[in-house]
Amino acid sequence: QVQLVESGGGLVQPGGSLRLSCAASGFTFGRYDMRWYRQAPGKERELVAVITAYTASTTYTDSIKGRFTISRDNAKNTVYLQMNSLKPEDTAVYYCNARSRVPREYNYWGQGTQVTVSS
Numbered sequence: 001q002v003q004l005v006e007s008g009g010g011l012v013q014p015g016g017s018l019r020l021s022c023a024a025s026g027f028t029f030g031r032y033d034m035r036w037y038r039q040a041p042g043k044e045r046e047l048v049a050v051i052t053a054y055t056a057s058t059t060y061t062d063s064i065k066g067r068f069t070i071s072r073d074n075a076k077n078t079v080y081l082q083m084n085s086l087k088p089e090d091t092a093v094y095y096c097n098a099r100s101r102v103p104r105e106y107n108y109w110g111q112g113t114q115v116t117v118s119s
Contacts, residue, residue, distance in 0.1 A: 001025075001026050002025070002026035002027050002108050003023075003024070003025045003026055004022055004023070004024050004096045004097075004098060004108055004109060004110035004111075005022065005023045005024075005110060005111070006020060006021065006022050006094065006095070006096050006110045006111065006112060006113040007020070007021050007022075007023070007113060008020040008021050008113065009094060009113030009114045009115045010114075010115070010116070011116045011118065012086055012115070012116070012117055013086075013117070013118070013119050014086060014087060014088060014117055014118075014119055015085060015086065016086050016117070017082070017083060017084045017085075017086065018083045018086065018115060019080060019081070019082050019083065020036070020080065020081040020083065020094055020096075020113060020115075021078055021079075021080055022034070022036075022078060022079045022080075022081075022096030022110055023076075023077065023078050024077045024078065024079070024096075024098060025077060027098065027106070027108065029074060029077040029098075030053060030054070030074045031053050031054075031100060031101075032053055032098040032099060032100050032101075032106075032108075033050060033051070033052045033053050033098070033099045033100075033101065034050070034051050034070070034072055034079040034096070034097070034098055034099075035047060035048075035049065035050045035051075035096075035097040035098075035099060036048040036049045036070060036079075036081045036094060036095070036096060036097070037094070037095045037097055038090075038092035038093065038094045038095065038115075039092055039093050039095070039112075040089075040091060040092040040093075043092075045095070046061065046092075047061060048060070048061055048064060048068065048081070048094070049061070049064070049068060049069075049070035049081060050070070051070045051071065051072050051079065053101065056071075056072060058070055063089075064083075064090075067083065067084050067085045067086075068081060068082065068083050068084070069081070069082040069084075070082075079096060081094070083115070086115075086117045087117060088117045088118060089117075090115060090117050091115060091116050091117050091118070092115060093112040093113065093114055093115075094112060094113050094114075094115055095109055095110055095111075095112045096109070096110035097109055097110070
């Protein structure tokens with residue numbers, strides 16, 4: 001069975017750091033683009049970062065550029081989101097997403113992990 005399990009969320013003060021992890025199983029992790037999304041209350045789900053399959057090319061949304069880093073360890077079937085210089089507006093549920101390209105499109109989601117940035 002396909003599983004994406006996020007961990008590492010919690011409460012942190014402004015300016016602090018967290019590292020989110022997403023452990024994947026049940027599919028060929030290395031063939032999937034991995035993404036982090038977030039959704040704050042009353043707002044649309046937002047794509048935060050992408051790391052592609054094979055080449056591990058990364059893309060970030062403008063609001064977090066220079067503060068967050070996405071990475072992957074294919075040997076561990078895990079994708080990470082290092083979050084530094086956190087701001088209250090980063091507060092959201094963060095979701096891990098796996099997306100295939102070829103030969104077929106598949107799209108898998110984790111359960112989400114809460115990140116709260118507050119003093």
